[in-house]
Amino acid sequence: MTQLHDLRLRLLVQQESEQIANSQPTDLDLSIVQARCKFWLALLAEAHEDQATDAERRGDTEQAMGWFADSMRLRDVIQVVTTIEIPFPDSGDKEESDDGFSEDPPLAA
Numbered sequence: 294m295t296q297l298h299d300l301r302l303r304l305l306v307q308q309e310s311e312q313i314a315n316s317q318p319t320d321l322d323l324s325i326v327q328a329r330c331k332f333w334l335a336l337l338a339e340a341h342e343d344q345a346t347d348a349e350r351r352g353d354t355e356q357a358m359g360w361f362a363d364s365m366r367l368r369d370v371i372q373v374v375t376t377i378e379i380p381f382p383d384s385g386d387k388e389e390s391d392d393g394f395s396e397d398p399p400l401a402a
Contacts, residue, residue, distance in 0.1 A: 331371055335371060342361070345360035
């Protein structure tokens, strides 16, 4: 069952990657990537919590704790992804430094 779950997850990630690449062929919008990552991570965390509940109901405490711990790690990753600052494309009005980046700090997503 775990192998089937892993294969399904890989397929979903591959499909999402292809969809992002096809929707942004020349100019990848990092804020869209971040939003989609948070969406998929939330779904994975929810699935892990469901697995933990199911294992607990079956009396498999060790497996339930493992699934729950994984869901908490995913929640931590969601927090990290949420705090990543995505720089917005330069509008041409701002001063740029020598390295080509805007002097203004990036905005938090």
